[in-house]
Each structure stands twice: as structure tokens, then as C-alpha cells.
Amino acid sequence: MPRCATFLMLAAFLLARSLAGQTQVSGVRDLAFGIVIAGVPTTVAPTDPVKSGQFYLRYVTGGRVRVRLTLPTTLNRVGGGGTMPISFRNGDAFILGTAPGSVPNPFNPGGMLNYRFTGSPDANLYLGGRVTPAAATPSGTYTAPVILTATFF
Amino acid sequence: MSKFMKYAVAVAAATSLTAAAAQAQSGNINAKATVLAPITIAQGAELDFGNVLPGVNSTVAASSGATAGRFDLTGVSGANVNVSFTLPANLTSGANSLPIGSWTACHNTSASQAGCTGFTPSAGTTSANFVSGALYVYMGGTVSPAGLQPAGLYQANVTLNAAYF
Numbered sequence: 001m002p003r004c005a006t007f008l009m010l011a012a013f014l015l016a017r018s019l020a021g022q023t024q025v026s027g028v029r030d031l032a033f034g035i036v037i038a039g040v041p042t043t044v045a046p047t048d049p050v051k052s053g054q055f056y057l058r059y060v061t062g063g064r065v066r067v068r069l070t071l072p073t074t075l076n077r078v079g080g081g082g083t084m085p086i087s088f089r090n091g092d093a094f095i096l097g098t099a100p101g102s103v104p105n106p107f108n109p110g111g112m113l114n115y116r117f118t119g120s121p122d123a124n125l126y127l128g129g130r131v132t133p134a135a136a137t138p139s140g141t142y143t144a145p146v147i148l149t150a151t152f153f
Numbered sequence: 154m155s156k157f158m159k160y161a162v163a164v165a166a167a168t169s170l171t172a173a174a175a176q177a178q179s180g181n182i183n184a185k186a187t188v189l190a191p192i193t194i195a196q197g198a199e200l201d202f203g204n205v206l207p208g209v210n211s212t213v214a215a216s217s218g219a220t221a222g223r224f225d226l227t228g229v230s231g232a233n234v235n236v237s238f239t240l241p242a243n244l245t246s247g248a249n250s251l252p253i254g255s256w257t258a259c260h261n262t263s264a265s266q267a268g269c270t271g272f273t274p275s276a277g278t279t280s281a282n283f284v285s286g287a288l289y290v291y292m293g294g295t296v297s298p299a300g301l302q303p304a305g306l307y308q309a310n311v312t313l314n315a316a317y318f
Binding site: 029030037075138150151 | 176181184185
């Protein structure tokens with residue numbers, strides 16, 4: 001193999017290892033609807049400072065990320081015995097960089113988002129949504145996971 | 154190595170570089186909610202001052218007596234509830250008003266005034282618990298008829314608001 005190819009391979013390896021050390025995706029806060037009355041739909045706005053879900057992403061300033069959320073369609077009663085629909089609409093999520101003057105970038109959480117880290121190497125993604133419990137929904141705690149998959153470039 | 158081969162190796166290496174730079178990570182949170190059956194509120198008894206005399210204050214105690222008002226609430230056993238009131242300043246009879254000088258209240262998890270927990274309904278929100286799925290709220294107060302209070306039947310609505318917390 002020529003030296004230039006070997007060098008490129010080595011560079012690729014080192015770059016991948018270097019970037020892997022700089023990327024971070026973590027869940028910060030659950031999307032918490034709190035107490036919901038059976039038969040009464042309840043909405044949480046992504047701007048809600050307490051109830052909205054929150055993820056933290058970190059890469060490098062100027063880097064790009066493609067974000068995809070795996071969203072549930074129902075919440076499941078802990079211990080079994082019931083489900084409750086949950087839905088998301090366009091604008092129920094936004095990503096916001098941490099640099100001063102960063103502007104929220106709203107998007108449909110059911111789709112994908114391409115984001116560039118501008119002015120800072122990290123950002124927060126906020127998620128809202130709505131649950132529509134039926135009148136006969138059994139009392140109890142309902143939950144389901146929300147997964148954020150981020151591909152960094 | 155031919156020029157073509159060198160180019161192919163370089164492209165393969167560059168492709169590898171790009172692929173190595175794109176990497177996926179994931180993070181999790183939960184969506185969660187607590188479903189509770191709706192609170193029901195029923196009128197258990199009216200707050201009845203009975204016959205009052207002009208110029209003589211009349212008081213009904215919340216914690217005793219059959220003329221206290223009562224709200225009957227049901228909710229999920231063990232759930233916390235906040236209770237607040239919309240209280241009239243006067244009872245009215247047509248254009249005439251009969252001032253209510255003060256309000257008293259107490260709540261209990263059984264339909265009994267004995268041992269009920271007193272609170273001031275005009276003070277804002279009061280917290281309680283549906284220990285076994287029921288809550289009874291008793292109301293009392295004092296009316297202050299004027300010396301020249303016109304005769305008549307005076308009444309007004311008292312509204313109780315309840316919400317889980």
C-alpha cells in the first residue's frame with residue numbers, strides 16, 4: 001500500500017477516535033405530563049421549563065449533527081393493564097445552542113433535523129407532546145421511552 | 154502502481170475517512186404521566202343561617218351543628234388535593250344585600266364534623282388527601298345584618314374548586 005494511503009487510513013482512525021471523545025448525547029429530563037385526568041387531553045409545550053423533555057448534545061463548534069427521535073405512540077401503565085395514546089406535532093421539539101444569542105430551531109419530532117453547532121460545541125433539544133387518556137383509562141403511572149439518535153459529521 | 158490504482162486507493166481512503174467521521178450516538182429519556190380518575194364534587198348540605206334578626210350577627214360553625222354547609226368530594230385514594238373557594242361577600246335578596254363577615258371551614262375524610270381539620274377558606278388554597286377516596290368539606294360563617302336589614306330570603310352561591318397536585 002502506498003504511503004499516502006497508509007497515512008490517510010491512520011488519519012481516519014485518529015480522527016474517528018478523536019471525534020468519538022468529543023461527542024455526547026444524554027437524556028437530561030423526562031417529558032413529564034404530571035397528573036392527567038382520565039378523559040382530559042393534556043399538552044406539554046417544548047418551552048415548558050419543568051415538564052418538557054430535554055436532551056443534551058455535544059460535539060465541536062462548526063460540526064454538524066443529524067438528529068432523529070424514536071417516539072412512542074402509547075404510554076404503558078406500569079404493572080400492565082392499560083395504555084394511553086401520546087402524540088407529537090410539528091413544532092413540538094426545538095434545538096437550541098448554548099452560545100449567547102442562539103435562536104431556537106423548532107422542528108417536527110417525527111422527522112429528522114440537521115443542525116450545525118454554531119458558536120458553541122453543545123446544544124439542548126427540548127420535546128413537548130400531548131396525551132389523550134380515555135375516560136375509562138385506569139389510574140396509575142404510564143411511561144414509555146423516547147430515544148434520540150444523533151449522527152455526527 | 155498505475156495512476157488509476159493510486160487514485161482508487163486515495164478515494165477508498167477518503168471514503169473511509171468520511172465514514173469514520175460520521176458516528177451515531179443515542180440518549181434516552183422517558184415520557185411519563187400519572188392518570189387519575191376525575192374528582193367529583195357534590196353538594197352535601199347547604200349552609201343555612203336560618204332566621205336572623207336585623208342588627209344581630211349570626212354564626213354557623215363549620216365544625217359542629219347540622220346547619221353547616223358540606224361539600225362531598227370523591228377522588229383517587231391516597232391522592233393529594235388542593236381545595237379553594239369562590240366566596241360571595243354578601244347574600245342577596247333582590248337588590249338587598251346581607252354581608253357575610255367571615256367564613257370558616259374544616260375537612261374530614263369521613264362524613265363527620267367530629268375531629269375535622271379546620272382552615273380558613275378565604276385564605277387561599279388548602280391541601281388535603283383522599284385517604285380512602287372521599288373528602289368532606291364543611292362550611293360555616295357569620296352574617297352581619299344591618300339594623301334596618303329588609304326582611305327576605307337571602308342567598309348566594311359558594312363554589313368549591315378542587316384539583317389534584
